[in-house]
Amino acid sequence: MTNRRDWLHVVGSSFFCASAMEARIGNANAATTPEAPLPLAEYEPRSMLHVRETEVPRARYAVIDVHTHLSWSAKSENGVALAAKRQFPSTPAELLPVMDRKNLRALVNLTGGYGDGLREAIATYDKAHPGRFYTFTEPSYSQLFEPNYPKLQADAIGAAHAAGAPGLKILKTLGLFLRENITSGKLVRVDDARFDPMWDACGQLNMPVAIHVSDPVAFFTPTDRFNERYEELHNHPDWSFFDHDFPSNAELLDARNRVIARHPKTQFVVLHVGNFAENLENVSEALDRFPNMTIDIAARVGELGRQPRTARKFFDKYQDRILFGTDATPHGKEVPQQYFSDRLYEIYFRFLETEDEYFDYAPAKIPPQGRWRIYGIGLPDQILRKVYNENAARLLRINI
Numbered sequence: 481m482t483n484r485r486d487w488l489h490v491v492g493s494s495f496f497c498a499s500a501m502e503a504r505i506g507n508a509n510a511a512t513t514p515e516a517p518l519p520l521a522e523y524e525p526r527s528m529l530h531v532r533e534t535e536v537p538r539a540r541y542a543v544i545d546v547h548t549h550l551s552w553s554a555k556s557e558n559g560v561a562l563a564a565k566r567q568f569p570s571t572p573a574e575l576l577p578v579m580d581r582k583n584l585r586a587l588v589n590l591t592g593g594y595g596d597g598l599r600e601a602i603a604t605y606d607k608a609h610p611g612r613f614y615t616f617t618e619p620s621y622s623q624l625f626e627p628n629y630p631k632l633q634a635d636a637i638g639a640a641h642a643a644g645a646p647g648l649k650i651l652k653t654l655g656l657f658l659r660e661n662i663t664s665g666k667l668v669r670v671d672d673a674r675f676d677p678m679w680d681a682c683g684q685l686n687m688p689v690a691i692h693v694s695d696p697v698a699f700f701t702p703t704d705r706f707n708e709r710y711e712e713l714h715n716h717p718d719w720s721f722f723d724h725d726f727p728s729n730a731e732l733l734d735a736r737n738r739v740i741a742r743h744p745k746t747q748f749v750v751l752h753v754g755n756f757a758e759n760l761e762n763v764s765e766a767l768d769r770f771p772n773m774t775i776d777i778a779a780r781v782g783e784l785g786r787q788p789r790t791a792r793k794f795f796d797k798y799q800d801r802i803l804f805g806t807d808a809t810p811h812g813k814e815v816p817q818q819y820f821s822d823r824l825y826e827i828y829f830r831f832l833e834t835e836d837e838y839f840d841y842a843p844a845k846i847p848p849q850g851r852w853r854i855y856g857i858g859l860p861d862q863i864l865r866k867v868y869n870e871n872a873a874r875l876l877r878i879n880i
């Protein structure tokens with residue numbers, strides 16, 4: 481027996497089918513018929529939304545970008561940098577015009593390395609253009625298995641400081657790539673005691689430690705239909721830390737927290753929004769617990785901008801502990817969210833300075849970190865100044 485509601489439903493459906501058919505016939509020129517599945521990689525929807533679009537060609541206040549990569553190791557194996565020698569993807573002459581146009585007072589080059597490579601990077605950037613570039617040192621892991629490594633590494637921090645490095649950078653190598661035999665064996669933990677003298681040396685010399693631990697949490701889950709960063713992981717399969725012998729995201733962050741707790745006199749800049757921009761509650765808890773922790777926002781406007789109300793409150797509460805950073809890499813075309821360019825900086829400025837809605841977080845046809853768009857948080861002048869330069873200037877002990 482058919483009741484009246486079912487009957488209406490059937491009539492309704494067939495009416496819909498007839499209309500859809502007419503639409504198809506009327507649209508015979510379309511390149512793709514609605515029946516043909518469209519491959520995800522070819523899908524480039526254009527927003528039909530009419531909302532305000534603010535151009536921000538220049539930051540309202542001078543900026544210190546605390547997170548760029550202007551040099552890196554000439555040799556690495558299995559994710560571990562193995563050479564003091566540096567590669568330079570760019571020259572100051574290429575970078576300075578962009579910096580002047582965008583109101584970037586200084587760039588911090590985090591991957592300066594150690595030894596002769598560090599000295600060359602400092603000569604090329606910092607000393608050639610005082611006040612415009614600051615190059616951090618990095619640990620040398622190649623002597624890790626030597627019994628006096630802890631002291632050697634602590635002494636190397638002193639030598640780097642004497643050479644002009646204002647801080648130390650730790651890549652995610654520690655925790656995810658470095659192994660007992662450097663490139664093989666068991667993974668070395670972030671809170672391995674062999675590094676304790678190094679963290680202490682940084683505290684004694686007032687050198688902040690810019691530390692990257694873990695990665696977006698989606699990188700620790702399977703690369704499947706449920707993964708919100710599916711296309712990114714599909715394009716970079718080696719970015720996945722799911723399975724194998726990798727620790728979980730939570731284990732990595734716990735080990736990092738133990739290091740920060742053990743070295744209260746050392747300042748830690750936990751990069752990429754404390755490496756957990758997807759969970760600002762977690763980052764807030766860590767900031768509340770550790771007065772010696774600050775964060776940068778590098779490569780995470782995509783995360784912050786998709787939760788604009790939570791992010792705005794977060795900036796209010798932690799306005800003295802958030803640093804401007806981008807992860808900018810000259811010629812880094814395969815990572816649009818890091819590609820050093822005018823466009824990259826304009827997106828960051830728009831996110832921080834305006835209340836524009838639903839715009840791209842990276843200069844790319846397809847959002848590279850996940851298919852969503854972002855909303856500006858329109859920070860007031862007083863917070864903008866702190867984030868753009870005051871917090872970094874205080875930490876690096878420089879005048880702006």
Ligand SMILES: [Zn+2]
Binds near residue numbers: 547
């Ligand atoms: Zn980086």
